[in-house]
Amino acid sequence: MRAILSKLKAFVKEVRSGAEPATSNSETIFDGFTIQLQAHELAFYDEVDGLICSKQRGERVQRKMLQYQQHCTMFMDQLFYKIKDDGQTTERNDVMKSLSRMIDYLKNNYPHYFSMDGLVPLIELEDRLINLKSQHQVLFAGLRKRKVNEEIEKIFSTFYNGQFSRKKVSYRELDYLEKMQASLIKFLHQVSNSPLERLLVGHLIYLNFNHRSFTACVAELMQNEASQKQNEKEQYRFWCALERDLNSFEDVNLMGFYPGSLSARMQLLNFVNAEIVYFHRKADATPTKAALPGVVESSFRVKIALSTAGLAYLIRLFIETAVVEANPRSALLRFICRHVETAGIGDELISANSLGTKYKQVVQSTALVVYRLLKRMVRAVEVQFPGVVG
DSSP states (O other): OHHHHHHHHHHHHHHHHTOOOSOSOHHHHHHHHHHHHHHHHHHHHHHHHHHHHSSOOTHHHHHHHHHHHHHHHHHHHHHHHHHHHHOOOHHHHHHHHHHHHHHHHHHHHOTTTSOTTSBOOHHHHHHHHHHHHHHHHHHHHHHHHTTOOHHHHHHHHHHHHHHHTOSOOBHHHHHHHHHHHHHHHHHHHHOOOSOHHHHHHHHHHHTTOOOHHHHHHHHHHHHHHHHTSSSHHHHHHHHHHHHHHHHHSOOOSSOOSSTTSOOHHHHHHHHHHHHHHHHHHHHHHSOOOOOOTTOOOOOOOEEOSSOHHHHHHHHHHHHHTTSSOOSSHHHHHHHHHHHEEOTTOTTSOOOHHHHHHHHHOOOHHHHHHHHHHHHHHHHHHHHHSTTSOO
C-alpha cells in the first residue's frame, strides 16, 4: 500500500510543479504522461482488489481503505489549490479526473469500507454546492409562497447559509443536505392540505432534521398551543396526544445531519415527556385540604355564557376602562380562574396560562362576540330606563 501511495504522491507533486520531461516532442510527452497516469491508476485498482482478497480482515482492511480514500482526497485538494493559484493544465485536469475515478471505485465497489464521514474533495464540493444553491432559491420561494412560519424559514436560511460557507464537509453531511432539500421541495409542491405547518414539522421529524434550533422552535410552538387550552386537564391531554403521535413515528434509516446527537423525534419526545412528568409531580405535590371545624369551603362558581377568550377580553375591557382595579393582574386572573365557569368547561378550572394568553392576544371574532354582548346590555338599560341612553 505504501508503495502505490508514495508513487501517486510523487506523481501528483510532479504534475503540480508543472515540470515536463526534457524532450522536444510535445505529443511524445503527452503520450508518455497518459501511459504513466493509466499505469498508476490500474496499479491502484489492483492493489485495492488485492487487499480485499488477502488474508487481512476486519479493522486492518478498514484502516487501509480509509488511508486510500484520505490520500486520494488530499492529492485532489492539493491539485485544486494549485489550479486556483496557477491555472488549469491538461495534465492537472487528467490527474484530477483519475483521482476522482479512484475515489468512485472505492465508493461504488467497496461501499462497506468507504467512510461517509470522510471529507468530500474540494472540487466535488464546489460543484455540488453550486447545484445545491441553485435549488436553494426554489425551496425558499416555496416556503414563502405557502406562508410557512417565519421562525422555521429563518432556521433553514441560517442553517443552509452556514453550510454554503464551509470548506470541510463530509459525504454524509452533503448527501443529507441534498436529500433533505430535494424532499422539502417535493413536499411543498405536492402537499396542499391546510395544516401545512404541522405537516411540514412532521416531515422534518421524519427526515430526522436534528438541528437544535429546529427542535427548540417546535418545542416553543407546542408550548404556545398548549397554553391555548382551556384548563390544565386539556393541556395534559394535549401533551399525552403528542407523546402518542411521536411514538407512532417510524424510525427512518436516513441518518440525521448530526449523527452524534439524538434524533429530532427523541429530542421532542424527551421534551414532551418532561411536560407530562411536570403535571404528574404537580398533582402529587398538591396537598389535600382538610376541612376546618365549622368552616365549609364554597365550591360555587359564577357561570357565564362566554368562552374563555371572551371572558379574557371582557376582563381586559374592565381593566382598561378602570371598572376593575387589577394590581397585580395575575392575582385577579387566578381568582377568576377559580371562581368563574365559562361555557362548555364543565367541572374543570380555567387554566391561568390560557386566560393570560388570551388576555394579551385578542382576535377579531372574540371582540365581535363581546361587542354584541355589550350592545345587549345597552338595550336592556334603554328598556328599563327609557330616554336615559342617547
